[in-house]
Amino acid sequence: MARIYLDHAATTPVDPRVVKAMIPYLTGNFGNPSSIYQEGRAAKKAVEESREKVAEILGAADAREIIFTGSGSEANNLAIAEVAWAYRKRGNHIITSAIEHHAVLETCKALEKHGFTVTYLPVDEYGLVAPEAVREAITDRTILVSLMYANNEVGTIQPIVEISKTLQEKRVLFHTDAVQTVGSIPLHLKELGVDLLSLSAHKFYGPKGTGALYVKKGTRLHRLIHGGAQERRLRAGTENVAGIVGMAKALELAVAGLEETVPRLVELRDYFISQLVSRIDHVKLNGHPTRRLPGNINVSFEFVEGESILLNLDRKGVAASSGSACTSGSLDPSHVLLAMGLSHETAHGSLRLTLGKENTKEQLDYVLGILEETITRLREISPLYLGQTAERRI
Numbered sequence: 398m399a400r401i402y403l404d405h406a407a408t409t410p411v412d413p414r415v416v417k418a419m420i421p422y423l424t425g426n427f428g429n430p431s432s433i434y435q436e437g438r439a440a441k442k443a444v445e446e447s448r449e450k451v452a453e454i455l456g457a458a459d460a461r462e463i464i465f466t467g468s469g470s471e472a473n474n475l476a477i478a479e480v481a482w483a484y485r486k487r488g489n490h491i492i493t494s495a496i497e498h499h500a501v502l503e504t505c506k507a508l509e510k511h512g513f514t515v516t517y518l519p520v521d522e523y524g525l526v527a528p529e530a531v532r533e534a535i536t537d538r539t540i541l542v543s544l545m546y547a548n549n550e551v552g553t554i555q556p557i558v559e560i561s562k563t564l565q566e567k568r569v570l571f572h573t574d575a576v577q578t579v580g581s582i583p584l585h586l587k588e589l590g591v592d593l594l595s596l597s598a599h600k601f602y603g604p605k606g607t608g609a610l611y612v613k614k615g616t617r618l619h620r621l622i623h624g625g626a627q628e629r630r631l632r633a634g635t636e637n638v639a640g641i642v643g644m645a646k647a648l649e650l651a652v653a654g655l656e657e658t659v660p661r662l663v664e665l666r667d668y669f670i671s672q673l674v675s676r677i678d679h680v681k682l683n684g685h686p687t688r689r690l691p692g693n694i695n696v697s698f699e700f701v702e703g704e705s706i707l708l709n710l711d712r713k714g715v716a717a718s719s720g721s722a723c724t725s726g727s728l729d730p731s732h733v734l735l736a737m738g739l740s741h742e743t744a745h746g747s748l749r750l751t752l753g754k755e756n757t758k759e760q761l762d763y764v765l766g767i768l769e770e771t772i773t774r775l776r777e778i779s780p781l782y783l784g785q786t787a788e789r790r791i
């Protein structure tokens with residue numbers, strides 16, 4: 398049987414139509430966009446047309462508000478660190494949450510070493526940040542709020558519009574890491590009310606190593622990479638022309654397909670969760686039951702290790718992720734699950750399956766069977782589980 402890929406929050410396969418759009422810029426049209434002769438002008442045109450396409454699809458007012466970067470992580474670094482330095486005279490306080498991606502959390506930690514103070518807002522049991530808590534955390538030293546749109550581990554979708562409304566009269570900038578959101582659910586910048594928004598192509602069937610940051614007109618940033626004048630002097634370096642063309646194409650395809658994929662993935666997701674809960678005992682759904690990304694399934698199985706489940710799934714041809722694998726190589730339980738109040742044991746027994754457009758119900762039925770068998774077998778050798786069932790028998 399062919400492999401079953403259920404880790405779309407980690408990365409997605411590149412859509413063949415995206416590859417096709419990129420090939421000319423990896424072959425014949427190899428010019429440098431900064432060159433003024435014909436080859437250069439053709440490359441420049443491809444970059445600028447892609448910028449316009451991305452701006453239009455996201456709902457930006459102007460194509461110049463889109464800055465291409467080398468990844469979603471880089472977009473987050475640019476948004477947080479370079480805004481922080483540009484507004485340093487106004488204040489030194491940043492607000493974020495405890496469940497952000499490491500590209501946000503580590504950038505904030507680095508800034509703390511340079512005199513900035515950071516508030517890491519807590520989340521509730523579903524992974525939601527309270528809009529009032531954001532408002533209450535603001536001081537006259539606050540310059541930036543950075544909150545992710547949807548969480549990469551548990552799929553919880555934050556009330557970004559509500560939060561941006563509570564920030565309206567405040568003199569603070571609002572950044573959202575929308576890397577999991579763009580291409581997964583409908584999104585329009587005019588309705589969001591954010592000043593900065595990060596995206597990454599490889600999360601929506603585009604190439605790896607290509608991201609972008611939306612920067613609302615009038616927002617100041619310091620330079621991230623010194624050198625040439627590319628990307629409004631914020632990020633020097635010859636543009637990744639093929640990657641940029643690929644990102645624009647991938648975004649166009651992903652957004653055009655949302656009407657079909659969102660309801661289909663929601664149905665598959667909810668089918669899988671309900672089957673799992675009815676077929677296996679001591680299972681807990683992590684994240685919000687409805688305010689979650691269409692393809693996100695995150696569950697904890699009591700008395701077993703997520704890593705053991707993963708390895709068993711891999712052997713049976715299924716690619717998935719666990720709560721502890723996110724900080725790759727480390728076996729620390731996920732900071733997201735801990736912030737939601739899960740115990741270390743429950744966090745260790747977590748499994749994340751993230752569906753994509755190519756997954757089918759047949760694949761999910763196969764995975765359900767494997768999981769039922771695997772969990773039963775792992776629990777048979779788990780002293781914790783055996784103790785628990787013995788206790789129940791008394």
Ligand SMILES: *Cc1c(COP(=O)(O)O)cnc(C)c1O
Pocket residue numbers: 406407467468469470471473498500545547548549574575576577597598599600606607608
């Ligand atoms: C994947 C991801 C990133 C990082 O994007 P890269 O392009 O892989 O650097 C940042 N934030 C979230 C929420 C992500 O899921």
